[in-house]
Amino acid sequence: MKKHLPIAAIAASALVLAGCASGTEEGDDPSASPSATGAAATTEFGAAADVEALEGITWDEDGSGIPTLGGETPATLSGPATRIVEDGDGDAVEAGQLVTVDYTITSGTDGSQLYSTYEAEAPESILVSETSLDPALFTALSNSAVGSDIIFGTLDQSNPENPGAAIFMAMTITEIVEPLDRAEGTEVDPAEGLPSVTLDDSGAPSVEFGDAEMPDELVVQQLIEGDGETVESGDSLIAHYTGWIWDGEQFDSSWERGESSVFGLIEGQLIEGWTQGLAGQQVGSQVLLVIPPELGYGDQEQAAIPAGSTLVFVVDILGVA
Numbered sequence: 423m424k425k426h427l428p429i430a431a432i433a434a435s436a437l438v439l440a441g442c443a444s445g446t447e448e449g450d451d452p453s454a455s456p457s458a459t460g461a462a463a464t465t466e467f468g469a470a471a472d473v474e475a476l477e478g479i480t481w482d483e484d485g486s487g488i489p490t491l492g493g494e495t496p497a498t499l500s501g502p503a504t505r506i507v508e509d510g511d512g513d514a515v516e517a518g519q520l521v522t523v524d525y526t527i528t529s530g531t532d533g534s535q536l537y538s539t540y541e542a543e544a545p546e547s548i549l550v551s552e553t554s555l556d557p558a559l560f561t562a563l564s565n566s567a568v569g570s571d572i573i574f575g576t577l578d579q580s581n582p583e584n585p586g587a588a589i590f591m592a593m594t595i596t597e598i599v600e601p602l603d604r605a606e607g608t609e610v611d612p613a614e615g616l617p618s619v620t621l622d623d624s625g626a627p628s629v630e631f632g633d634a635e636m637p638d639e640l641v642v643q644q645l646i647e648g649d650g651e652t653v654e655s656g657d658s659l660i661a662h663y664t665g666w667i668w669d670g671e672q673f674d675s676s677w678e679r680g681e682s683s684v685f686g687l688i689e690g691q692l693i694e695g696w697t698q699g700l701a702g703q704q705v706g707s708q709v710l711l712v713i714p715p716e717l718g719y720g721d722q723e724q725a726a727i728p729a730g731s732t733l734v735f736v737v738d739i740l741g742v743a
Contacts, residue, residue, distance in 0.1 A: 465505060465506040465509075466503070466504070466505045466506070467503065467504045467505075467557075467558040467559075467561045467562050468501065468502060468503025468504060468558040468575075469500060469501055469503065471500060472499045472500055472501055472502070472503035472575065473503050473505070475497060475498070475499055475503070475575070475588075476503050476504070476505045476573055476575050476590075477505065478493045478494060478497065479491055479492070479493045479497065479505075479573055479575070479590055480492040480493055481507045481571060481573065481592060486540075488526070488538070488540045489526055489571070489592035489594070490526070490528075490535070490592070491526065491528040491573065491590050491592050492533065493533075495529075495530060495531060495532055495533045496530060496531045496532070496587070497530035497531075497575075497588055497590070498530065498586030498587065498588055499530070499575050499576065499577060499586060499588040500586065501558075501576070501577065502556040502557075502558045502559065502574070502575065502576040502577070503558050503574075503575050503576075504558045504559055504561070504562035504572055504573065504574045504575070505562075505572070505573045506562055506565070506566060506570060506571070506572050507571040507572065507573055508569075508570065508571040509566070509567065509569075509570055510566060510567040510568050510569025510570035510571075510595060511567065511568075511569055512567050512568025512569045512595075512598075513567060513568050513598055514566075514567045515550060515563055515564055515565075515566050515567060515568070515570075515595065515598060516550070516564065517550050517551070517552060517560075517564050518549075518550060518551070518601070519549075519550050519598050519599065519600055519601070520547050520548070520549055520550070520598070520599040520600075520601055520658070520660050520684060520741055520743055521547065521548050521550055521563060521595050521597065521598055521599075522545050522546070522547045522595070522596050522597035522598075522599070522658070522743045523539075523545060523546060523547070523548060523593050523594060523595055523596060524539045524540055524545045524593075524594050524596055525538075525539055525546070525591045525592060525593040525594070526538045526539075526540070526591070526592045527589055527590070527591055528589070528590045528591075528592070529578070529589060530575070530578070530587065530588030530589060530590055531578070531581065531584070531587055531588075536589070545596060546658065546686075547599070547658035547660075547684055547743040548563070548684070549660065549681075549682070549683075549684045550563050550564055551681055553680075553681055554681065556576065558574075559574050562574070563595070566595055567595070568595050568596065568597065568598055569594070569595065569596075570594070570595050571592070571593070571594050572591075572592075572593045572594075572595070573590060573591065573592060573593070574590070574591040574593055575588050575589070575590045575591075576588065576589060577589075597743060599660070599741045599742070599743045600741070601660045601682060601740040601741035602650075602705070602706060602738075602740040602741065603625070603740070604624070604625035604662065604738055604740070605625065605645075605646045605648060605662075605706055605707060605708035605738040605739065605740075606646070606648065606706050607646045607647045607648040607649055607704075607706040607707060608646065608647045608649075609645070609646055609647075610643075610644045610645055610646065610647050612643045612645060612710065613643060615633075615634055615635055616634055616641065616643055616710065616712070617629045617630065617631050617632070617634045617710070617712070617734055618630045618631075618632060618634075619645055619710060619736055624677070625662070625677075625738065626662075626664065626675070626677035626678075627664050627677075627708075627736040628664075629666055629670070629734060629736070631668070631669075631670055636668050636712075636732055637712055637714070637732075638714060639714060640695055640698060640699060640711070640712070640713060640714060640717055641710070641711065641712035642698075642699040642709060642710075642711060643709065643710040643711075643712075644703070644707055644708070644709055644710075645708040645709065645710055645736070646706070646707055646708035647704070647706075647707055648703075648704040648705050648706020648707035648708075648739065649704060649706060650704050650705025650706045650739075650741075651704065651705045651742055652702065652703070652704050652705075653687060653700055653701055653702065653703050653704070653705070653739060653742050654687075654701060654702075654742075655687055655688070655689070655697065655701050656686075656687060656688055657686075657687050657742040657743065658684055658685070658686055658687070658742065658743045659684070659685050659686075659687050659700065659739065659741075659742055660682050660683070660684050660740045660741040660742070660743075661676070661682060661683060661684075661685065661737050661738060661739055661740055662676050662677055662682045662683075662737070662738040662740060663675070663676050663677075663683070663735055663736065663737040663738065664676070664677055664678075664735065664736055665733060665734065665735045666733070666734045666735075667727060667728070667731045667732070667733065667734075668712075668731065668732040668733070668734060671726075673724075673726040673727055674726070682738075682740055687700060687701060693713065693717065693718050693719065693733075694717040694718075695711055695713030695714075695717040695718055695733065695735075696711070696713075696735075696737075698717065699711045699713070700737065700739065703739055704739070705739050705740065705741055705742060706739065707738075707739045708736065708737065708738050708739075709735075709736070709737045709739065710734070710735070710736055711733075711734070711735040711736075711737060712732065712733075712734050713732065713733040713734070713735070714732055715729075715730045715731060715732060718731065718732070718733045719731065719733075
């Protein structure tokens with residue numbers, strides 16, 4: 423459950439997750455532009471004019487292997503496009519996996535570097551999802567392997583007064599995580615007095631509050647004890663979850679969206695009830711969290727959450743990176 427993101431993470435998520443729609447000219451192929459060696463070796467994805475613009479972006483590396491993008495400025499785009507600069511020789515990436523990437527972000531307006539995970543020492547993880555990623559980026563990732571270098575260009579959402587203004591990412595895939603479909607492990611009998619959780623055939627949870635008494639402090643109750651990797655502060659966590667207000671009103675569910683979510687288990691990026699309650703758990707676990715207002719959203723009203731609400735989550739921990 424996100425609380426807020428720092429500026430650097432907002433820039434990254436805008437590029438990776440916004441999936442900006444853009445028009446294409448008649449005859450443009452919005453998904454792929456064949457390379458010189460033919461369709462079987464396609465390395466470029468996006469509208470033809472944007473792919474051509476990406477071909478003018480150069481990829482150089484310093485002595486530490488950190489990429490720098492160059493080319494004539496200002497560089498403009500009509501929409502997102504990707505180019506695989508170099509194929510990796512590691513495991514192939516597949517849809518539904520979590521990939522860890524290092525990247526730099528470069529302004530197409532003046533060529534300045536806006537952000538670097540190398541400098542921040544903070545690689546990030548992306549769920550390879552057809553529904554949450556821009557089609558050009560999804561196609562490039564799902565045609566790549568560990569070690570691949572990719573240039574992703576998209577419109578600069580922070581520069582709306584300059585139509586076509588672009589931002590470019592130099593992205594290297596460093597790791598793949600294959601997440602679980604649902605929690606799996608040993609069932610745990612919960613303590614008395616907590617909301618009762620039941621699962622449907624897919625694993626999606628529902629809760630009954632019955633005679634449960636609302637606690638004043640954070641409750642962390644394992645429902646399934648997994649035996650996978652231990653979750654640590656700072657990890658990227660892939661999870662299925664559903665959230666309710668204590669009165670039983672559901673306000674969010676990744677299960678209903680049909681896709682798990684990725685969160686940085688980092689103080690300030692998630693509500694404290696998540697960072698405190700999930701650190702130390704193991705992959706495969708299912709955890710019931712009852713979060714008092716001071717560890718949730720406090721007196722801040724959210725779209726579907728009244729101020730001062732006690733929150734209840736059932737979280738399936740599917741993988742970490």
